[in-house]
Amino acid sequence: MSTTRQEGAIAAEPRNWLGFVRDRAAYFTVPVLALLAFLPIGSLPTWGTLTLAGLAMGLMIFIMASGLTLVFGLMDVLNFGHGAMISFGAFVGVSTLVALGPLYLSSGIEMNLLALLIAALAAMLAAGVLGLVFERLIVRPVYGHHLKQILITMGGLIVVEQLIIVLWGPNEIPIPRPQNLKGAFIVGGVVLEKYRLLAVALGLVLFVVLRLVLTRTRIGLLVRAGVENREMVESLGYRISILFIGVFAVASALGGLGGIMWGLYDEVITAHLGMSVMVLVFITIIIGGLGSIEGCFIAALLIGLTNNYVAYLAPKLSLGSAIILMVVVLMWRPQGLLQPSGSR
Amino acid sequence: MGETGETLLSLSGVHTHIGQYHILHGVDLEVPRGQLTMLLGRNGAGKTTTMRTIMGLWQARQGAVRFAGEDIARLATPDIARRGIAYVPENMGIFGTLTVEENMVLAARRSGLNAERLDWIYSLFPAMRKFWRWPAGQLSGGQKQMLAISRAIIEPAELLLVDEPTKGLAPTIIDALAEAIMALKQTGVTILMVEQNFALARRVGDTVAVMDDGKIIHTGTMAELGADTALQGRLLGLDIGGGTA
Ligand SMILES: Nc1ncnc2c1ncn2[C@@H]1O[C@H](COP(=O)(O)OP(=O)(O)O)[C@@H](O)[C@H]1O
Ligand SMILES: [Mg+2]
Numbered sequence: 048m049s050t051t052r053q054e055g056a057i058a059a060e061p062r063n064w065l066g067f068v069r070d071r072a073a074y075f076t077v078p079v080l081a082l083l084a085f086l087p088i089g090s091l092p093t094w095g096t097l098t099l100a101g102l103a104m105g106l107m108i109f110i111m112a113s114g115l116t117l118v119f120g121l122m123d124v125l126n127f128g129h130g131a132m133i134s135f136g137a138f139v140g141v142s143t144l145v146a147l148g149p150l151y152l153s154s155g156i157e158m159n160l161l162a163l164l165i166a167a168l169a170a171m172l173a174a175g176v177l178g179l180v181f182e183r184l185i186v187r188p189v190y191g192h193h194l195k196q197i198l199i200t201m202g203g204l205i206v207v208e209q210l211i212i213v214l215w216g217p218n219e220i221p222i223p224r225p226q227n228l229k230g231a232f233i234v235g236g237v238v239l240e241k242y243r244l245l246a247v248a249l250g251l252v253l254f255v256v257l258r259l260v261l262t263r264t265r266i267g268l269l270v271r272a273g274v275e276n277r278e279m280v281e282s283l284g285y286r287i288s289i290l291f292i293g294v295f296a297v298a299s300a301l302g303g304l305g306g307i308m309w310g311l312y313d314e315v316i317t318a319h320l321g322m323s324v325m326v327l328v329f330i331t332i333i334i335g336g337l338g339s340i341e342g343c344f345i346a347a348l349l350i351g352l353t354n355n356y357v358a359y360l361a362p363k364l365s366l367g368s369a370i371i372l373m374v375v376v377l378m379w380r381p382q383g384l385l386q387p388s389g390s391r
Numbered sequence: 392m393g394e395t396g397e398t399l400l401s402l403s404g405v406h407t408h409i410g411q412y413h414i415l416h417g418v419d420l421e422v423p424r425g426q427l428t429m430l431l432g433r434n435g436a437g438k439t440t441t442m443r444t445i446m447g448l449w450q451a452r453q454g455a456v457r458f459a460g461e462d463i464a465r466l467a468t469p470d471i472a473r474r475g476i477a478y479v480p481e482n483m484g485i486f487g488t489l490t491v492e493e494n495m496v497l498a499a500r501r502s503g504l505n506a507e508r509l510d511w512i513y514s515l516f517p518a519m520r521k522f523w524r525w526p527a528g529q530l531s532g533g534q535k536q537m538l539a540i541s542r543a544i545i546e547p548a549e550l551l552l553v554d555e556p557t558k559g560l561a562p563t564i565i566d567a568l569a570e571a572i573m574a575l576k577q578t579g580v581t582i583l584m585v586e587q588n589f590a591l592a593r594r595v596g597d598t599v600a601v602m603d604d605g606k607i608i609h610t611g612t613m614a615e616l617g618a619d620t621a622l623q624g625r626l627l628g629l630d631i632g633g634g635t636a
Pocket of ligand 2: 438
């Protein structure tokens with residue numbers, strides 16, 4: 048009897064080790080890409096600047112994609128309407144900044160950051176509430192039907208875009224960053240744009256927080272378990288539909304947060320913001336592996352970096368760089384970089 | 392709590408469709424309280440579908456599933472589980488990216504992990520203690536099955552559904568599982584179990600129901616079926632009454 052158990056342990060050990068290497072291989076893709084890009088770029092300042100730009104872009108994409116990948120993983124729901132929450136969050140955020148004008152444009156950076164914080168919270172709240180409405184009216188009636196999900200959530204996105212145009216007008220809205228968040232620090236020739244640093248910091252904090260929630264809290268465990276095997280979670284007595292609504296709302300709120308951040312990055316927003324970044328968001332989710340937060344994080348960084356390196360090295364290819372990246376990754380790992388499960 | 396021997400779970404005239412396929416054709420089944428009922432039958436007979444229908448993972452299109460006097464056929468799976476039914480599915484349903492501990496934490500939904508109960512589980516399955524902090528996906532097949540059963544019993548349930556727990560396992564591990572199941576029976580829990588290993592079924596079963604083609608074709612006591620090789624041959628296609636455990 049005891050020999051059996053030891054056999055089990057021995058049998059399990061190599062798989063553990065292999066799994067360790069396999070998971071790390073995905074993590075190494077980011078530094079490997081950055082180092083490989085250095086060869087053709089050659090100059091350290093240029094490479095450093097592009098790398099920071101790529102990380103900032105990647106982390107903003109991560110913010111928008113992180114919740115959505117859980118929505119996919121948990122309920123197999125293809126929500127092409129996520130862009131609606133991104134656009135709506137951006138517009139509510141910008142309107143909040145306009146309303147907070149004196150604070151936002153004051154010369155004190157604490158005031159600027161406070162205004163940004165308030166705008167970010169407003170964007171998240173608005174997008175989260177819109178997400179709840181979206182889930183109830185648009186997504187819930189089409190559970191289990193992928194084609195219908197694609198069509199109706201796209202339809203929902205178009206409706207929300209039109210609503211934004213009705214509410215805010217058809218023109219793009221410029222939203223200059225306050226003086227304190229313009230400009231850059233120059234360190235050893237590398238241009239460290241302040242806003243990019245802010246985006247990187249926020250994205251990293253969010254990643255750490257999401258990871259902690261997913262690994263240290265009961266709700267997080269339930270989400271991960273649900274991504275692996277929804278039926279078993281329900282068989283243990285948990286109402287996964289309620290959990291899913293919560294995840295959907297959080298994903299939507301994060302979409303809104305990403306929307307306002309992206310808008311401030313471009314210093315202009317349009318109703319089509321959401322739809323245009325959704326392509327990158329979806330590619331991120333696919334590359335990362337549906338339902339995997341770590342995979343989503345790595346994929347977002349890869350996309351941001353690739354986009355910036357290619358834009359510098361071969362500007363003509365830059366539009367297609369994410370697609371090329373997706374093809375390459377899927378040829379290596381057809382299921383995406385990291386697989387959250389296996390049993391379903 | 393009711394008395395031993397009265398019916399805890401009963402299915403009557405249950406029809407289940409999966410997509411366009413009509414799988415269960417009027418299943419009638421009674422599971423007496425405090426006993427272990429074996430559900431036997433060849434592959435594809437509909438045993439797993441019956442289990443899943445009880446759990447609400449498939450909806451019965453017709454018929455009643457009564458549990459402790461209540462018709463649960465239209466309830467959602469979480470509500471059925473909350474009535475006190477624990478399920479060990481055929482594929483075990485282990486959360487492989489979670490640790491053994493995390494699997495157990497989620498299973499202890501009502502009151503959290505109870506130290507005494509856990510010690511009892513450790514005594515049934517010492518491997519659970521040993522691999523407590525391991526990702527469950529890295530356990531061997533037998534250890535996964537032990538985890539699946541541990542998860543189902545970490546909180547006392549009225550009824551335990553166990554679908555082919557010995558599938559693909561080595562004989563020594565099957566022995567360990569059989570002992571654990573005997574120990575479980577001592578606690579008085581009601582069990583409905585699917586098992587292909589007839590020697591094991593005969594050893595642990597009290598009553599038996601045999602399925603074929605989506606219907607129950609025989610019910611009786613395990614002792615009676617165990618003693619009647621001709622009946623076994625007819626119902627289960629077994630030439631040798633002893634089986635090969
Ligand atoms: N998801 C499914 N889709 C279609 N047919 C299924 C599905 N699951 C089971 N079946 C069919 O239902 C019948 C009963 O299967 P099952 O209940 O798994 O049998 P058992 O557990 O007795 O081996 C089989 O013919 C099987 O092919
Ligand atoms: Mg089966």
